[in-house]
Amino acid sequence: MxxxxxxxxxxxxxxxxxxxxxxxxxxxxxxxxxxxxxxxxxxxxxxxxxxxxxxxxxxxxxxxxxxxxxxxxxxxxxxxxxxxxxxxxxxxxxxxxxxxxxxxxxxxxxxxxxxxxxxxxxxxxxxxxxxxxxxxxxxxxxxxxxxxxxxxxxxxxxxxxxxxxxxxxxxxxxxxxxxxxxTWRLPMIPPGEIVHHRTWKQILGLDALGLLIHRDHRVVFLTAALYCIPLAAFYPYTSRQLHDLGVQNISAVISIGQTTEVLVMLLLSGLLARVRLKWVFLSGIAICVVRYSLNTINTLPSVMFGTLLHGFAYTLYFITTQIYLEERIDPKWRVRAQALLAMLMSGVGNLLGYLGGGWWFAACTEGKITNWPRFWWGETALTAAVCVFFALAYRGRVRSE
CATH class of the missing domain: 1.20.1250.20 (MFS general substrate transporter like domains)
Structure with a gap:
C-alpha cells in the first residue's frame, strides 16, 4: 500500500x-x-x-x-x-x-x-x-x-x-x-527543517529549551508543569474519597469528567473565536480551584459535581495550550514544542504531583482515616497559587493582533 x-x-x-x-x-x-x-x-x-x-x-x-x-x-x-x-x-x-x-x-x-x-x-x-x-x-x-x-x-x-x-x-x-x-493512509509529512549535521543538543532535542526565552511561551510552559502538580491528585485521590463515601461504581463516576471533557472540546472553537486566550487559560485553572474546593465538603453530591467540572479544568488549559503552540510557534519547531510540553507535564509536573501528593496524603491520614477536607484544601491552595502566577505573568496579545 x-x-x-x-x-x-x-x-x-x-x-x-x-x-x-x-x-x-x-x-x-x-x-x-x-x-x-x-x-x-x-x-x-x-x-x-x-x-x-x-x-x-x-x-x-x-x-x-x-x-x-x-x-x-x-x-x-x-x-x-x-x-x-x-x-x-x-x-x-x-x-x-x-x-x-x-x-x-x-x-x-x-x-x-x-x-x-x-x-x-x-x-x-x-x-x-x-x-x-x-x-x-x-x-x-x-x-x-x-x-x-x-x-x-x-x-x-x-x-x-x-x-x-x-x-x-x-x-x-x-x-x-x-x-x-x-499511518499508511496519511500523507507523508516532511520534517519542518532538514538538518544534515546536527549537534548533540539538537539530536537530544535540548535546543527546544530555547523556546522558553519568549516570555509568554515560558509562562505557558511553566504553568502547564505547575498546574499538573495539583492536577495529578485528581484520579488517585478522588477515587479513594469516593470509596470512603461508599461508592461502588467508582470508574463510572470518574468518567463523568471525561464526558464533560468531550463537550468542552466541541465548544472550544466558538469560545476561542470570542474570548482572549488569557481568559480561556485562566478560566480552566479557576474552575479547578472551584472543583477542588467542592471536594473539601466531603459529601457525595459535592464530589460528583466537582468531578463533573474536570472536563472544563483540563480542556480549557491543556487543549488550549496545544492550540497556542500550533499558532504561536514557528512551524519548524512545532513537534519539539509539543514534545517539550509533554516533558514538562508528564515528567516535571506529574512526577512532583505524584510524589508531593503522596506525601500530603500521608500527612492527612492517621491510621486508615483520611482528613479529606484538609487534603483538598491543600490542593485547592496550590491550584489557586498557580492561577495567580499565570494571571500576573502572562501578557498575551490584544484582540486587534
Missing amino acids: SNPAPDAKASRKSLATLFFCTAMPMGMWSVPLANVFNAHGRGHLVPWVFATTATAAFISPLFVGALADQKHSPVLLLRWLTAATSIALFLTCGSLAWGWSDAAVLICAQLLALAALPAWSVTSSIVFSQLNNAKQQFGPLRAWATAGWMVGCWIVSFVLRADASLVAGVTAAGLWLVVMSL
Missing part, C-alpha cells in the same frame, strides 16, 4: 480515526494496570511502573520531536513508535505471565514508556499539520481521542471483563498495530 501524495491533506475522518484509535489502547492498559499487576502478585511494582512514564518524559519526547522536526517525517516516526509500543506492551504482559523477575518486568515497562509517550505528541503534531484553522478544527477532533479512551475502558470492563487480566494488555498491544496501519 502506497502513501498518499506528500501535498495531500488527510480527511477529517482520517484524523478523527487516528486520534480515536491512538487513545483507545492507552485507556485499555493505563486504567486497569494497577489491578493487573496486583492480580499477578506484583502490586509492589505499581509505583515504579508509573515512575517509568515520568522517567521516559525526560528523554524520549524531545528526542523524537527533534527527529520529526529535523530528520524524518512524523508519520514515519509514528509508524515506528506504534510498532515498538505494541512489542513492548506484549513483552510487559509476557513478563508477568511468564514469571520474570521484578527487574525484567520494570525494564519492559520502561521500554514501553519510552515508545508510547512520544507517540501521543507526534500524533497531535500530525493532526495540527493537516488543519487550516487550529482554533476551529482541533477541539472537535481531539474529542475523538477522549471518546477512544472511554470506549477502550468500556471494552475492557463490559466486553472482555478483563479489569484485572492480561487480556486487556494483549488486546491493547494488538490495537497499537491497528494504529500503525493507519
Whole structure:
C-alpha cells in the first residue's frame, strides 16, 4: 500500500480515526494496570511502573520531536513508535505471565514508556499539520481521542471483563498495530527543517529549551508543569474519597469528567473565536480551584459535581495550550514544542504531583482515616497559587493582533 501524495491533506475522518484509535489502547492498559499487576502478585511494582512514564518524559519526547522536526517525517516516526509500543506492551504482559523477575518486568515497562509517550505528541503534531484553522478544527477532533479512551475502558470492563487480566494488555498491544496501519493512509509529512549535521543538543532535542526565552511561551510552559502538580491528585485521590463515601461504581463516576471533557472540546472553537486566550487559560485553572474546593465538603453530591467540572479544568488549559503552540510557534519547531510540553507535564509536573501528593496524603491520614477536607484544601491552595502566577505573568496579545 502506497502513501498518499506528500501535498495531500488527510480527511477529517482520517484524523478523527487516528486520534480515536491512538487513545483507545492507552485507556485499555493505563486504567486497569494497577489491578493487573496486583492480580499477578506484583502490586509492589505499581509505583515504579508509573515512575517509568515520568522517567521516559525526560528523554524520549524531545528526542523524537527533534527527529520529526529535523530528520524524518512524523508519520514515519509514528509508524515506528506504534510498532515498538505494541512489542513492548506484549513483552510487559509476557513478563508477568511468564514469571520474570521484578527487574525484567520494570525494564519492559520502561521500554514501553519510552515508545508510547512520544507517540501521543507526534500524533497531535500530525493532526495540527493537516488543519487550516487550529482554533476551529482541533477541539472537535481531539474529542475523538477522549471518546477512544472511554470506549477502550468500556471494552475492557463490559466486553472482555478483563479489569484485572492480561487480556486487556494483549488486546491493547494488538490495537497499537491497528494504529500503525493507519499511518499508511496519511500523507507523508516532511520534517519542518532538514538538518544534515546536527549537534548533540539538537539530536537530544535540548535546543527546544530555547523556546522558553519568549516570555509568554515560558509562562505557558511553566504553568502547564505547575498546574499538573495539583492536577495529578485528581484520579488517585478522588477515587479513594469516593470509596470512603461508599461508592461502588467508582470508574463510572470518574468518567463523568471525561464526558464533560468531550463537550468542552466541541465548544472550544466558538469560545476561542470570542474570548482572549488569557481568559480561556485562566478560566480552566479557576474552575479547578472551584472543583477542588467542592471536594473539601466531603459529601457525595459535592464530589460528583466537582468531578463533573474536570472536563472544563483540563480542556480549557491543556487543549488550549496545544492550540497556542500550533499558532504561536514557528512551524519548524512545532513537534519539539509539543514534545517539550509533554516533558514538562508528564515528567516535571506529574512526577512532583505524584510524589508531593503522596506525601500530603500521608500527612492527612492517621491510621486508615483520611482528613479529606484538609487534603483538598491543600490542593485547592496550590491550584489557586498557580492561577495567580499565570494571571500576573502572562501578557498575551490584544484582540486587534
